[in-house]
Amino acid sequence: MEEHFVWVTTRRIRPGSLEDFERAWRPATHPDGMRRAYAYWSEDGQEITGVSFWDSKEACDAWRASEAEAQRRAGMASYVAEEREGFYRGRELAIPSGSPG
Template identity: 85%
Template sequence: MEEHFVWVTTRRLRPGSLEEFERAWRPAPYPQGLRRAFAYWSEDGQEITGVSFWDSKDACDSWRTSEPEAQRRAHMAPYVVEEREGFYYGRELAVPQR
């Protein structure tokens, strides 16, 4: 099975700020080594979890310490109440067909 390198970030947002947060959240330039990214919102729009898949931990770390990422985080900061993040290794689980 293919191993994945995954960065997961969960942020609790200020009420009513999801739309503004989303505009600030988009990376520019697009990070090198980023394969795929997903975003999942809570029903009330006050929590968002980002899941990104990377070529390697080094590629992710390079982006996380870059100036464009520091600027992106500064743009998001007014909308974020709390943030948790971590890097994981994993693989897709096989789900039996019904």
């Protein structure tokens, strides 16, 4: 099975700042080594979880240490009330076909 390298960040943002936060959140350039990314919002629009898939931990670490990422984080800092993040390794789980008889 293919192994995935995933960076997950969950941010609680200040009320009423979703549009401004979204503008600051999107990177100006596509990070090298990022395969794909997803964003998930809570119903109240005050919590956003970003999930990005990477070629390797080193590629993710290089982006996180870059000037472009530092600028992106500085741009969204005033909208963020709380932030949690982590890097994970994993794989897709097989879902059994068919239903129990």
